[in-house]
Amino acid sequence: MSILEANTALRSLLDQHISMLAEKEHISAETIRAGIENGTMVLLGNPSHGNVLPTLVGQPAGVKVNANIGTSPLKNSVACEMRKLQVAEQAGADTVMDLSIAGDLDAIRREMLSQTRLPLGTVPMYSVAQRYLDADRDPAEMDPEELFEEIEKQAGQGVDFITVHCGLTRRGAELATDGSRLLGIVSRGGSILARWMLRNNKENPLLTGFDRLIDICRRHNVTFSLGDGLRPGAGHDAGDAAQYEEVMVLGQLAKRALAAGAQCMIEGPGHVPFNQVRSQIQTIKRMTNNAPLYVLGPLTIDSCPGYDHIAGAIGGAIAVEAGVDFLCYLTPAEHLTLPTMDDVHAGVVASRIAAQAGEVALGRAAALEREEGISRARKDLDWDAMKKYALDAPKIDERRGEHKDEEECAMCGKFCAVKMLREDPMGKI
Amino acid sequence: MSILEANTALRSLLDQHISMLAEKEHISAETIRAGIENGTMVLLGNPSHGNVLPTLVGQPAGVKVNANIGTSPLKNSVACEMRKLQVAEQAGADTVMDLSIAGDLDAIRREMLSQTRLPLGTVPMYSVAQRYLDADRDPAEMDPEELFEEIEKQAGQGVDFITVHCGLTRRGAELATDGSRLLGIVSRGGSILARWMLRNNKENPLLTGFDRLIDICRRHNVTFSLGDGLRPGAGHDAGDAAQYEEVMVLGQLAKRALAAGAQCMIEGPGHVPFNQVRSQIQTIKRMTNNAPLYVLGPLTIDSCPGYDHIAGAIGGAIAVEAGVDFLCYLTPAEHLTLPTMDDVHAGVVASRIAAQAGEVALGRAAALEREEGISRARKDLDWDAMKKYALDAPKIDERRGEHKDEEECAMCGKFCAVKMLREDPMGKI
Numbered sequence: 088m089s090i091l092e093a094n095t096a097l098r099s100l101l102d103q104h105i106s107m108l109a110e111k112e113h114i115s116a117e118t119i120r121a122g123i124e125n126g127t128m129v130l131l132g133n134p135s136h137g138n139v140l141p142t143l144v145g146q147p148a149g150v151k152v153n154a155n156i157g158t159s160p161l162k163n164s165v166a167c168e169m170r171k172l173q174v175a176e177q178a179g180a181d182t183v184m185d186l187s188i189a190g191d192l193d194a195i196r197r198e199m200l201s202q203t204r205l206p207l208g209t210v211p212m213y214s215v216a217q218r219y220l221d222a223d224r225d226p227a228e229m230d231p232e233e234l235f236e237e238i239e240k241q242a243g244q245g246v247d248f249i250t251v252h253c254g255l256t257r258r259g260a261e262l263a264t265d266g267s268r269l270l271g272i273v274s275r276g277g278s279i280l281a282r283w284m285l286r287n288n289k290e291n292p293l294l295t296g297f298d299r300l301i302d303i304c305r306r307h308n309v310t311f312s313l314g315d316g317l318r319p320g321a322g323h324d325a326g327d328a329a330q331y332e333e334v335m336v337l338g339q340l341a342k343r344a345l346a347a348g349a350q351c352m353i354e355g356p357g358h359v360p361f362n363q364v365r366s367q368i369q370t371i372k373r374m375t376n377n378a379p380l381y382v383l384g385p386l387t388i389d390s391c392p393g394y395d396h397i398a399g400a401i402g403g404a405i406a407v408e409a410g411v412d413f414l415c416y417l418t419p420a421e422h423l424t425l426p427t428m429d430d431v432h433a434g435v436v437a438s439r440i441a442a443q444a445g446e447v448a449l450g451r452a453a454a455l456e457r458e459e460g461i462s463r464a465r466k467d468l469d470w471d472a473m474k475k476y477a478l479d480a481p482k483i484d485e486r487r488g489e490h491k492d493e494e495e496c497a498m499c500g501k502f503c504a505v506k507m508l509r510e511d512p513m514g515k516i
Numbered sequence: 517m518s519i520l521e522a523n524t525a526l527r528s529l530l531d532q533h534i535s536m537l538a539e540k541e542h543i544s545a546e547t548i549r550a551g552i553e554n555g556t557m558v559l560l561g562n563p564s565h566g567n568v569l570p571t572l573v574g575q576p577a578g579v580k581v582n583a584n585i586g587t588s589p590l591k592n593s594v595a596c597e598m599r600k601l602q603v604a605e606q607a608g609a610d611t612v613m614d615l616s617i618a619g620d621l622d623a624i625r626r627e628m629l630s631q632t633r634l635p636l637g638t639v640p641m642y643s644v645a646q647r648y649l650d651a652d653r654d655p656a657e658m659d660p661e662e663l664f665e666e667i668e669k670q671a672g673q674g675v676d677f678i679t680v681h682c683g684l685t686r687r688g689a690e691l692a693t694d695g696s697r698l699l700g701i702v703s704r705g706g707s708i709l710a711r712w713m714l715r716n717n718k719e720n721p722l723l724t725g726f727d728r729l730i731d732i733c734r735r736h737n738v739t740f741s742l743g744d745g746l747r748p749g750a751g752h753d754a755g756d757a758a759q760y761e762e763v764m765v766l767g768q769l770a771k772r773a774l775a776a777g778a779q780c781m782i783e784g785p786g787h788v789p790f791n792q793v794r795s796q797i798q799t800i801k802r803m804t805n806n807a808p809l810y811v812l813g814p815l816t817i818d819s820c821p822g823y824d825h826i827a828g829a830i831g832g833a834i835a836v837e838a839g840v841d842f843l844c845y846l847t848p849a850e851h852l853t854l855p856t857m858d859d860v861h862a863g864v865v866a867s868r869i870a871a872q873a874g875e876v877a878l879g880r881a882a883a884l885e886r887e888e889g890i891s892r893a894r895k896d897l898d899w900d901a902m903k904k905y906a907l908d909a910p911k912i913d914e915r916r917g918e919h920k921d922e923e924e925c926a927m928c929g930k931f932c933a934v935k936m937l938r939e940d941p942m943g944k945i
């Protein structure tokens with residue numbers, strides 16, 4: 088039975104929106120159906136998320152950008168996170184993840200679902216762990232049943248995709264903590280699960296209970312985002328055995344999910360030196376049957392805290408060219424603090440730049456059209472037309488300030504090369 | 517006669533500083549001498565620039581970063597440009613170019629030379645063109661003798677490297693303006709020279725008079741930065757015949773300069789789609805005898821005005837891995853306005869990130885040491901050690917703000933994966 092036969096929620100969503108999707112993505116309905124059937128595309132959208140904007144992830148559909156927002160124990164303002172949701176949308180994010188770990192998580196999630204049409208993702212483990220941490224207990228003591236209950240609840244609330252670290256095996260946890268890594272485990276969910284397994288001397292409950300998760304996800308068309316609990320947290324650790332142990336398992340799980348009617352994306356690194364990004368992406372895509380790949384950066388250097396959106400955009404561009412489908416933003420706040428509104432905006436734009444650079448490299452028509460459009464506008468010194476094609480149009484007037492009505496920019500003024508050439512009085516060139 | 521025999525100013529500078537250079541660059545004195553002899557390295561430093569810090573450009577010496585500053589007709593404040601000089605130095609620029617095109621250019625240049633030990637570059641054509649523009653005359657009417665006089669004067673003042681568009685031929689100008697390009701000629705110097713040639717029906721005077729330039733540059737150890745007057749101004753134009761016509765000529769000129777005792781770098785693009793960056797860099801390096809290559813970006817997309825430092829960092833990283841030796845920054849102001857102090861800082865840091873990403877990919881020891889250092893510090897949650905290795909150390913406290921004395925960062929707080937794993941009470945991992 089194909090996924091579109093097994094998953095009635097997905098089938099209904101697709102049937103309803105196929106024309107819109109084909110037009111928006113500049114691909115045929117047949118390409119979309121085939122992509123979903125073979126697991127190389129997913130259609131994000133939980134019917135319980137009222138008025139959700141169904142969103143395709145998987146090349147040749149356009150590369151998508153996700154913004155992570157949410158409260159933290161040290162910076163906990165729900166109003167602030169709701170404003171970040173708006174900022175992310177305005178900056179052009181395609182999806183949002185609520186990574187809140189402080190406050191009334193249920194209320195925050197419901198509010199976000201009601202405030203945005205963008206697909207919303209979560210990490211259900213955080214809600215369970217928060218209850219333990221707030222009670223001053225170790226989350227590694229958690230009862231796995233609580234996890235399944237939390238996932239069922241969030242699916243019912245309308246969450247569109249969930250990060251679950253199902254591929255993190257005991258073997259992987261041991262490999263990641265045998266002393267060969269500089270930074271061990273840096274995924275919050277991965278760290279909790281690894282400790283749970285090693286303490287209880289049991290396999291990962293999200294792995295042993297994967298069929299239960301499939302059942303929940305199929306019924307609600309919640310898309311799996313199979314988390315990379317062992318993603319490298321330093322360039323030094325990239326591409327090691329622990330990382331690939333998890334990738335191997337993720338490939339098997341993606342196949343099982345697809346066969347049983349649940350949609351599935353794969354999460355990827357992480358801290359990866361520039362020269363490894365292409366080989367990592369191609370290897371991960373191959374090992375996970377070309378399921379949509381969703382990466383965090385990749386962050387090409389460790390040494391620029393305050394600027395991880397830039398080091399991440401470098402990795403993101405090459406990752407997209409190598410096959411990545413979905414970029415999770417990094418903001419300038421990464422590794423330092425919770426992002427501000429400005430950080431959210433900067434993070435989304437940096438990821439969109441990476442996506443555009445990668446899609447231009449791939450020769451995607453929509454990306455090339457944007458490039459040609461702005462270049463023609465530049466030749467004409469037509470600032471309104473530039474705004475039509477710029478990734479962040481309001482930035483143009485903002486930066487030109489008092490000189491925004493001049494024909495040339497304030498860098499060159501009458502030295503403008505474009506203008507000098509155009510106005511050559513000899514008319515020769 | 518080798519360049520070190522022919523160029524006494526260079527020989528004396530090298531003899532005086534060879535130990536410092538070898539130590540700073542982590543390469544042997546022999547490697548440096550051989551690199552300079554065969555033209556794959558240059559040592560920037562004009563003896564007339566008092567107390568100049570002699571700076572090696574050419575891998576395997578560290579990749580260098582240049583910051584462009586200078587007045588413009590619409591934003592003309594000398595005090596402001598002098599502060600930018602300081603900001604550029606503090607942010608870690610290795611060289612500065614004074615691209616002033618408004619005000620008393622001689623006074624500005626002399627002031628910059630007296631205020632900085634960093635090698636200073638200029639585009640002498642601007643001074644000549646400014647006189648014509650200020651008199652409401654077309655700079656394409658200029659007398660070439662004025663150019664040679666200006667270059668001689670600036671060499672005597674202590675300028676360390678000069679951009680001269682000697683490789684721009686009439687054939688190149690015709691190719692660039694035959695209608696096949698979207699954006700024709702976007703180099704200010706290139707645009708003026710092209711119009712001069714087509715109007716006067718003569719070859720480029722900087723090409724026909726190249727031996728006179730060699731003589732000036734050898735006497736003062738001014739390093740040629742052979743400008744790319746036909747660099748593409750849009751991704752659409754990258755890699756075309758006009759661009760490579762100029763590169764071919766630059767390769768011949770570099771050989772002539774080296775043989776006659778003058779040091780030489782090659783300037784490169786410019787707007788280049790991501791997928792062309794590697795092939796362009798490798799082709800240009802080959803055609804110019806592996807002379808040090810100095811690129812502007814490369815800017816991988818045209819469509820992110822306000823964020824060109826990011827699109828440039830993407831191109832810069834891959835360019836460095838492909839062999840580029842010297843990155844000219846792009847700031848967030850590029851294509852829009854003259855950079856502010858913040859823009860100068862952001863531009864230098866973005867280029868340093870690109871250089872670091874590229875050098876990590878190349879396995880350079882100094883770059884890897886920085887990565888490992890900050891990653892170890894992160895594992896220990898040792899914020900002081902992180903500052904030691906961060907590309908922009910002050911940014912860390914600035915962003916952590918009120919939480920800067922906490923052990924964890926304010927993104928995760930007690931959810932810190934590193935801390936949870938380290939403090940595992942079971943002591944198993």
